[in-house]
Amino acid sequence: MQTKWISKKDFQKLVSKWVKKHAVYAPVHNGKELAFQAVEKPEQIVLDGYLNTRYPAKSLFLPQSEVLMSYDGILHSVENAEKEKIILGVRSCDVRAMRLLDHALIDDQNPDEYWKRKRESAIILTLGCNEPEETCFCTAVGGSPFSTNESDGLLIDMGDAYCIYLLTEKGKVLFKDLPDTDEAQLKSVKKMTKQVEKDMPALLPKLELHDALMASFETDFWKDVSQSCLGCGVCTFLCPSCFCFDIVDETVRKERVRNWDTCMFRTYSLEASGHNPRPTKAERTRQRVMHKFAYWVDLIDEIGCTGCGRCVKYCPVNIDIREIAAAALQQDFEGMKK
């Protein structure tokens, strides 16, 4: 794999160049929190520290509310070609989630054109996590803080410079005139990343967890686990690998819109006859956890949770999906933490 080295000062200059020709999105502090926004000045970009954006990067490709088509006598589907974007500073967990969403939305007979157009016109640059948060557990679900196989390039912060892994042709083009890393630099990168990964939670036994969850389907386990759940949508709305949406006709603006939806709401699976296959919180919590840790495994042999930790951090009642997974495996939760 080709790797390049660039000082942070030169990187800022490079980003200034990009901003002139492309739409550049990066984490920016908007006064309240860190969020992905279009960037005019490279100084706005926040690539230091461990903090991930609160709102997941998937919103750049699957916006929370998106107009699919409008109808004022004649139907107009939204078909604008997407401008090319560079999305800089996405964490590995969010990048892995986007590949999961590719599978859900475009790897079939009827690809979702809206997602596809946005994905194809974006160049994604991952930012490695030198200091994962207390709530991070990407390694437990099969990911890594320094993922090299799911975006166009990976930036690793080495103090006063970045080491850049070029992962695709699109990525190579952006960094073409840079010097390659030398052996000493590469060694220091490998040393640092190895140390970080060593301190991360151990890999969950994927198939054992899948089987334990399937066996728990009809038991009271879910009634216990869901008792404190409020039934809000925070976990699913901030989750980078959740993709469920609702399609609604907004009559005032004459638009057919899709909005993020959540399996945690009672109305999600409520049928017109009044029958609800998931009538209580127990079934809905079961659906969310099993979708991530069992059904995704059935589909592509990978856990569908990417370990970003947002649901753990922002759940109003501290329902911890790591704790639920450990409980399903009948293990002590301590074993899952860093």
Add this chain to the structure above:
Amino acid sequence: MKNCYEPFPMHIDRVVIETTDATLKSFELTFDRKEDREEFFSKYNPGQFCQLSIFGKGEAPIGIASAAWEGDFVRFTVQKMGKFTTAIHAMHAGDPIGMRGPLGNGFPLDEWKGMNLLVIGGGCAFSTLYAMTKHILHPSHRADYAEITALYGTRNSGLCLYKPVIEEWHNRSDIEVHQAIDIAEDDWKYHVGFVPAVLEEMAPKPKNTVAVLCGPPVMTRFTLPILTKLGFPPERIFTSLEKRMKCGVGHCGRCNIGHKYVCKDGPVFTLKELQELPNEI
């Protein structure tokens, strides 16, 4: 680029009130564009459904109730239940409407060639079985299948769909039709009782027979054990499921049972497949 959420522009050609209480109507839709019609019929297989669309009212998944040979239209039998179905019930011949489809997997008719068919339907869920039976009874297909037995149960005789055609079927020699209503009525010539009980009485033989069942959840729940009792193996019992749907193409996530989507991997499943999935109907 084909947009999987964009409906075909259609028009309502004919509206038929199917039941005496008018809660069920059949709508025959024709295509505005030739290429849409050709695309639809190149893919259509009985058992599939479409998402019907009325801008401003939303969409609903409705089973296709016509066979391809019937003409250049697509029939849907709709029960008046919620926002969308109330809106379509207020529509007339000549009104525009949208349609996305055909969606879902449909019945595996090729796999059933040479076998006997036991068709069991309840209430308004009979529509896709009706389409399938019409398809099979056509002279170009009939010889591919052995004996056909149909059992169609409704709460009362007024709720029976497609009455003229079913009357005709009673007089055919290449299909044995049984009908049932819950409570006895004057002038009723056929069975009285719930479908599971009537089925047990009929005692159809399982040998070389495929059972296809479409009905409301409560009927399905009590009929499946009867079929098992009669000796039908789970891989030869087929049923069509219903779920709340929005996209119809396996993207929005809501119609899943385990890792399968009712709209994409179904709605037709064998009992064997359902037994391997979590119990979430």
Add this chain to the structure above:
Amino acid sequence: MASTRNIKIQTEAKRLLQEKAVDVVIGFKKGTLPYKMQPCFIHDAKEVEQFELNGLCSNNLAVYLNHRPKGEKTAIVVRGCESRAVQALVLENRHARENLYLIGVPCIGILDIQKLQADEQDPILAVEEEGDQVRVTYRSGEKTFKRIEILHDACLHCNHPQPMHADMVIDEPGYFEDKPFDKSYLGSFRKLSIKERNARFKEEAERCIRCYACREACPMCTCEECFVNHSRPQWTDSTTNPAGQQAWHIIRAFHQAGRCVSCGACERACPMNIKMTYLTDLLNQDIFTEYGFEPGADEALLPPFLTLGDDQVKFTDQQEDSHAD
């Protein structure tokens, strides 16, 4: 070593469960993060040692009464706002009082994590409370706060931290005294012009992601079908369009008028840190002025908007402008 407060809560819970006076006791236990506590539901007397109450207990436990199975005998640990929420729900006939047992705990206040975390990039590793001091260990070092400096705003404006209508109150002092109804903090908002108020409101509402954490955390939001879920007719925009965000917050505030107990659980549940108690406080201040009514405070009085024309509603003679200072 458990504090005396926690031991007293555990002792009462144990007694209730051993005597089979209740089926379950709802309280708080340690969470999985240094700055979180989890609501917990204990059915077995042997497990009561898990109960703990501290400033990190940020939820209003009364909300769980709306989730419990019918007919259950439920004990619940309540501070001031929780006890008023329970009372308000009982008066609205949502719960049978005879099936509830309120374990009153004089309130020690709820900490605002946002105030603790000035720099989000410096993680909180531990929070230790000792009386009116709170010592926080960050990755960068330690800092000690006075409890009152980092209290949630709803607690700062609370006039009933003492539990009300409880079956028993544990013998352990809280840190705050009851005081007369006082939402004078709203004075600065009331001085703003309509245009300025609108701008402030929109600034908060525009961050809303329609997750409804505020609704689900609120014990008073008990509608089986919330107005945002209606389709015939569809009352509000369903998207994150400003029209939808604003409609959601304004209409919910009006549905809470005379009912909201100002606990602030909604703000603490919100993942986008949106301020919203000011909306219900504005309405409740007007209701207090006109009718002398405070949600959940009285033994029998119902909220004025539920008793139109009923002679139970008391009117006061206070002038409209007496609170606009």
